[in-house]
Amino acid sequence: MANKRIDQPTGTETVGHEWDGIEELNTPLPRWWLWTFYATIAFAAVYVVLYPAWPLIDKATAGTLGWSSRGDLAKEMSAADMARQSVFQKIAATDIEKLPGSPELMQAAIAGGAAAFKVNCVQCHGAGAAGYQEFGYPNLNDDDWIWGGTLTDIEYTLNHGIRWEAADETRASYMPAFEGVLDTAQAKAMAGHVLSLSGKGQSSPAAAQTFAENCAACHGASGEGMPAMGAPALNDAIWLYGGSEAAVTKQILKPRHGVMPAWKGRLDPVTIKMLAAYVHSRGGGQKAAPAQPETQPADDVAGTQKAETDG
Ligand code: HEC
Ligand code: HEC
Numbered sequence: 001m002a003n004k005r006i007d008q009p010t011g012t013e014t015v016g017h018e019w020d021g022i023e024e025l026n027t028p029l030p031r032w033w034l035w036t037f038y039a040t041i042a043f044a045a046v047y048v049v050l051y052p053a054w055p056l057i058d059k060a061t062a063g064t065l066g067w068s069s070r071g072d073l074a075k076e077m078s079a080a081d082m083a084r085q086s087v088f089q090k091i092a093a094t095d096i097e098k099l100p101g102s103p104e105l106m107q108a109a110i111a112g113g114a115a116a117f118k119v120n121c122v123q124c125h126g127a128g129a130a131g132y133q134e135f136g137y138p139n140l141n142d143d144d145w146i147w148g149g150t151l152t153d154i155e156y157t158l159n160h161g162i163r164w165e166a167a168d169e170t171r172a173s174y175m176p177a178f179e180g181v182l183d184t185a186q187a188k189a190m191a192g193h194v195l196s197l198s199g200k201g202q203s204s205p206a207a208a209q210t211f212a213e214n215c216a217a218c219h220g221a222s223g224e225g226m227p228a229m230g231a232p233a234l235n236d237a238i239w240l241y242g243g244s245e246a247a248v249t250k251q252i253l254k255p256r257h258g259v260m261p262a263w264k265g266r267l268d269p270v271t272i273k274m275l276a277a278y279v280h281s282r283g284g285g286q287k288a289a290p291a292q293p294e295t296q297p298a299d300d301v302a303g304t305q306k307a308e309t310d311g
Helices: 031-050 069-093 096-101 103-120 151-160 184-196 205-214 245-253 269-281 298-309
Strands: 014-019 022-025
Touching: 069 103, 069 269, 096 103, 096 151, 096 269, 103 269, 151 269, 184 205, 184 245
Parallel strands: none
Antiparallel strands: 014 022
16 A cells, blocks of 8 residues: 555556556546536535425425426416316307307317217217218218208207207297198109109109198208208208108108207307307308398298208
8 A cells, every 4th residue: 555656657646556567547537527526416405405305204305496296287287277268268258150260269169069079969960970860860960951050050959959848949840740631642752752852753743733832831942941940951862861762751641850959058058159169060061141131030041041052
């Protein structure tokens, strides 16, 4: 240990070890390394004071800044909550026909509506909103609207339901049964006329006349349908109850009356608005007629819209 000496060629002190003539030099640490080392010590000291660091038995020292990862998460969550709240409020405050004018809100509404649809509507309308024809659950993706396809129409349908007796303002109209009015042969001929409106069946002058007298009041002279009456278009090959001759004959003799619950009261108004936006976005959503004066009778408005979209 005592044979420390200065190494001649380098001028550095040796540590005093020697193995077979090889000596270890006591080279000092480089400056930059030393300062970095001191800096990390200083950083650690400051960190321990400011942040949770020192493990105790059941927790760690809190740190003078009061930061915690849980608190950080809570802050982020409440910020996201605030953002969602304000989107909700904005949707609530926006007239439904004005939603598309604000693409950001419309998108948020469609997303919210899609989520609510999965919970409330799929059992009847199907996951893709394609409906189930055999049960008279309509396809909501096509541009064929029984009760009207503007955002306002759809919102109304959702609020008040269809033939939902518990709701005062429910959409309601009942196709009369023609059993007893038309005999079997006449009913078949009538089915032929109905199918001919979409280019399939065989019409006859007698059936065409019966149609004009008994059916046109609701379904329109050429079967274009009438949303104000909830009478589906018969000239578009889109069928609520099936487009076979047998299905059409059955509807003529013993019509079915589809029922949908009213959603007002079960779902909050914003959810209903978002559902309307979602259904509207599925395809074929109609624009509100732009220049309609407010005093125009409702069925006129509906009739015009229908005529515009068909064909
Ligand atoms: C119990 C079954 C059932 C449920 C649940 C249901 N619907 Fe319906 N829906 C129907 C039936 C049946 C009709 C067709 C009524 C008719 O014949 O006019 C209909 C019609 C509609 C229409 C009118 C379509 C048109 O062409 O005018 C819309 C829009 C609609 N449903 C949306 C919804 C939404 C959104 C939900 C979920 C909140 C929903 N429905 C839940 C059975 C249901
Ligand atoms: C009072 C109005 C009214 C009259 C009159 C009327 N219908 Fe209807 N019709 C309706 C309504 C409403 C529906 C839809 C029923 C439903 O949604 O469940 C309908 C449905 C139908 C359907 C089923 C359409 C589909 O997509 O599956 C056919 C077919 C039909 N009507 C044919 C006729 C024929 C033919 C006549 C005349 C002999 C006639 N209707 C008279 C109101 C009427």
